[in-house]
Amino acid sequence: MANRRIGDRETADEIVQDVYARLLLSGDHGTxxxxxxxxxxxxxxAVIDHHRSTAGRTGLMRRILPIQLWQREASSPHDHAQSRQALSALDRALLELSPKARxxxxxxxxxxxxxxxxxxKYGISVSAVEKQLARTMRHCQQRLEAYRDTD
Structure with a gap:
C-alpha cells in the first residue's frame, strides 16, 4: 500500500518500518x-504526513535557486549584477553551513x-536527508531574501 501511494520503494519501506517499530513499542492493541x-x-x-512534508519541502526548494541565480539571456546589466550578487550571497550562505550539509x-x-x-552515503534515513536539505534551503533562502525576483 505505501509503495503504491508513494512511488518510491525505499521511502515506503522506511515509513512502514518506522510505523511498525513505533507500534511495537506502544504494545498490543487487542486481537x-x-x-x-x-x-x-x-x-x-504516515504516508499522508510524508506527502504533506514533501510538498512543503519541494515548494521551498523550487522557490530558491533557478530564478534568483541564473540570469536570462536578454537580461540587463542591472539584472546581471543582481545575479552575481545573489550568487555571492549563496556562496557565503553555503560557507556558513557544516561541510556535510554543504x-x-x-x-x-x-x-x-x-x-x-x-x-x-551518509548512513542516515531519507527523512533525515529531507529535513537537512529543507534546513539548508531555508538558510539559503533567508540569506538570499534581498535578491529574490519579485516580478
Missing part, C-alpha cells in the same frame, strides 16, 4: 485483526543525487 487494522491506519496516516546540498541540487542515495 491480531485489530493490530493489523491499527498498522494499516498508521501507515496510511556537500549534501551540492550533491542534491547540482549533481541530482537522490535523497535515497544521499541517505545511504
Amino acid at each position: 491480531d485483526e485489530e493490530n493489523v487494522k491499527v498498522l494499516y491506519a498508521s501507515v496510511r496516516n 556537500e549534501m546540498f551540492v550533491l542534491h541540487r547540482v549533481d541530482g543525487v537522490s535523497n535515497a542515495k544521499l541517505a545511504q
Whole structure:
C-alpha cells in the first residue's frame, strides 16, 4: 500500500518500518485483526504526513535557486549584477553551513543525487536527508531574501 501511494520503494519501506517499530513499542492493541487494522491506519496516516512534508519541502526548494541565480539571456546589466550578487550571497550562505550539509546540498541540487542515495552515503534515513536539505534551503533562502525576483 505505501509503495503504491508513494512511488518510491525505499521511502515506503522506511515509513512502514518506522510505523511498525513505533507500534511495537506502544504494545498490543487487542486481537491480531485489530493490530493489523491499527498498522494499516498508521501507515496510511504516515504516508499522508510524508506527502504533506514533501510538498512543503519541494515548494521551498523550487522557490530558491533557478530564478534568483541564473540570469536570462536578454537580461540587463542591472539584472546581471543582481545575479552575481545573489550568487555571492549563496556562496557565503553555503560557507556558513557544516561541510556535510554543504556537500549534501551540492550533491542534491547540482549533481541530482537522490535523497535515497544521499541517505545511504551518509548512513542516515531519507527523512533525515529531507529535513537537512529543507534546513539548508531555508538558510539559503533567508540569506538570499534581498535578491529574490519579485516580478
